Structures are given as C-alpha cells and as structure tokens.
Amino acid sequence: MSRPRVALLEAFGPEMQQTVERLTGGVLDIRYPASNDEADRAAILHDVDYAVVRAVKMPPVLLDAAPNLKLLHQWGTGTDGLPVAEALARGITVARSPGRNAPSLADHTLGLMIAVLKRLCVGDARVRAGEWLEPGIYDKGRDLTGARVGLVGYGAIAKEVAKRLAGFSCEVTYTRASGPIEGVPGFLSLDDLISGADVVSLHLPLTPETRHLMNAQTFARMRPGAVLINTARGGLVDQEALLAALESGQIGGAGLDVFDPEPLPAEHPLRRAPNTVLTPHMGGGTRDNLARIVGHWSGNVTAHAAGRELDPRDLVTG
Numbered sequence: 001m002s003r004p005r006v007a008l009l010e011a012f013g014p015e016m017q018q019t020v021e022r023l024t025g026g027v028l029d030i031r032y033p034a035s036n037d038e039a040d041r042a043a044i045l046h047d048v049d050y051a052v053v054r055a056v057k058m059p060p061v062l063l064d065a066a067p068n069l070k071l072l073h074q075w076g077t078g079t080d081g082l083p084v085a086e087a088l089a090r091g092i093t094v095a096r097s098p099g100r101n102a103p104s105l106a107d108h109t110l111g112l113m114i115a116v117l118k119r120l121c122v123g124d125a126r127v128r129a130g131e132w133l134e135p136g137i138y139d140k141g142r143d144l145t146g147a148r149v150g151l152v153g154y155g156a157i158a159k160e161v162a163k164r165l166a167g168f169s170c171e172v173t174y175t176r177a178s179g180p181i182e183g184v185p186g187f188l189s190l191d192d193l194i195s196g197a198d199v200v201s202l203h204l205p206l207t208p209e210t211r212h213l214m215n216a217q218t219f220a221r222m223r224p225g226a227v228l229i230n231t232a233r234g235g236l237v238d239q240e241a242l243l244a245a246l247e248s249g250q251i252g253g254a255g256l257d258v259f260d261p262e263p264l265p266a267e268h269p270l271r272r273a274p275n276t277v278l279t280p281h282m283g284g285g286t287r288d289n290l291a292r293i294v295g296h297w298s299g300n301v302t303a304h305a306a307g308r309e310l311d312p313r314d315l316v317t318g
C-alpha cells in the first residue's frame, strides 16, 4: 500500500522536517511548502489526501487546491485557523489533538507569569546593557506565590495551569462560557474575575464572540499593576488597547506567546512595550510536546487511511 500523502502547511526548516520524519517513522509521505505564502502552500496540496495546519492559518480558498482532501487536522487544539465550515461542507473530516499540548502550554504559561511578575526581562536587559539593579525594583516586582490568578477558559490547558499554581499557594479563580464546574471552587463572572486578579491568563478559543475579549474597557477594570498572560490566541486581545494600558502603567506587564497577526511585524510597537515578555508562538515548542502532538495527528492519519474510525473526541463538527 502506498504511504498516505500529507501536506504539512507550515514552512518548517530542515531540522524540524527531519524531526517530524523521525517521529512518524517514515510511514507518511509528507510534503512541506517552500514558504508560508499561499501559492507555495497551494502547490503541495493538489494530490494529497491529508493536510495538517499548525500556527499558519489556512484560508478557505486553499481547499480549491486540494481536490482529494479527506482529512484536515489541526496540529494542536485551536481550530480558528482552519476553514472548518467550508471543509465540512465538502465532506472533509476535520480533527484536532485535544489536550495533548496542555502540559507544555501550562509550563510556558507559568514561565511567562514568573518572568513578568519578577521583571526578569527588565533585569536581563539591564545587565546586558552594562547596568545593574532597576530603580524601584522592590516596589515593582511581585511574587507569583500567593497571587490571585484568574483563568479565562477552564479546559485542558487551564486545568494544568491551576494544578501548577496550587504549588505556589495562589488563589485561583476561573470563568468559562458554560458556568461553574461541580466540585471546582473559584468560578466567577468574567467581570469579577478581571477586576479581582493580580494575573489574568487567557485559555479559551478565538471565535467571533471572544475576539478582543481584552479591550480598553476590560483593561480599565483590571487591578492597577495587574498583568496579562496570553498563550491562547492573539485575536483575543485588542493589541492597541493593550499597548495603551502598558504605556500608561494601568497594567504592570504582559507575557504573550500569540499575536495578531503572526509573525508580529518587525516594527510593531508591542516589541518595545514596558515589562513585556514576548515569545513567538512556541508554547508547545518542546521535544517532549512534539512527540505527543506528532504522534497523535500521524496516528489519526494512518487510522483514517486504514479505514478506521477516529476517536469522536478528536472530531471538529462545527
């Protein structure tokens, strides 16, 4: 039997391609685009049955370039970058890897929280610039230990974050669209969560309803000096309002792994915003996580190619 043909719709460099090949054991015939340009991505789609999307969004028009596509798989969890409705309308199965990257994302979230609260990047930049202690550091720095942390969304990643925060004696609150979870204390309305937290951390999907959930009004309701962490999706935050809140000192800092658009333009003013730690959508970027994620979607591709049903929990239905 010929190997299933897969388009991996992100321009990974040779090292990453080799790693994916090693993890999939050569059982898939994987094609990679020469760049993330639409034309280069379209060029590898014409004869594949499977496509996988990581952080570079797939516009609906690319489906026209993939007449044989049978399964469209999100590399991780968030499906906002997939043309879900259009694919389903063409009879293409859409799937994702729920929860697989949650441990890695939770580690990244905690790392950003500590880095921002303790102003690690400010200190690092000063030492590298030949300076020393930041004036006023003892008034500005905060501990994660004992902080009030509000989690917006309480799915796979937020639950892993909450587990880790218990070790820091944090007071954890959460909100989610479908109300409190039985046996899990700390549920608040979004408004109450935002106005009571020292750290607001986003862990929900980007949808038309959640776009710019963090905006000028919500930043104004945050406690003075509180910080924002976003490892979910850039579009959840109105970046202009975030910049204004950082520059005015209304909020004390931000840790961001995701932006709108990505990559963040080279001259974007967020790159120079005070007390910000910015990472390039690499929350799941570890060796440990890659094995889990690639193992999961490649397993689904081979199962589909062998005519087996996918786990219904992996299916995206709308």
Ligand SMILES: NC(=O)c1ccc[n+]([C@@H]2O[C@H](COP(=O)([O-])OP(=O)(O)OC[C@H]3O[C@@H](n4cnc5c(N)ncnc54)[C@H](O)[C@@H]3O)[C@@H](O)[C@H]2O)c1
Residues within 6 Å of the ligand: 076, 077, 078, 079, 098, 099, 101, 102, 105, 152, 153, 154, 155, 156, 157, 158, 175, 176, 177, 178, 203, 204, 205, 206, 209, 210, 231, 232, 233, 257, 258, 281, 282, 283, 284
């Ligand atoms: N930075 C990265 O590399 C990276 C990696 C994985 C996931 N993500 C993002 O993180 C998000 C969360 O991932 P997850 O695995 O925890 O997802 P999940 O599906 O397990 O949980 C999502 C949570 O959001 C809640 N929610 C949905 N709509 C809401 C709303 N309007 N208001 C409040 N809560 C709402 C749901 O109830 C659920 O609790 C994903 O959607 C994805 O966008 C980013």
Ligand SMILES: O=C(O)[C@H](O)COP(=O)(O)O
Residues within 6 Å of the ligand: 054, 055, 074, 075, 076, 077, 078, 079, 101, 281, 282, 283, 284, 285
């Ligand atoms: O780095 C990742 O894993 C990407 O964000 C894709 O995962 P997601 O779809 O879960 O965000």
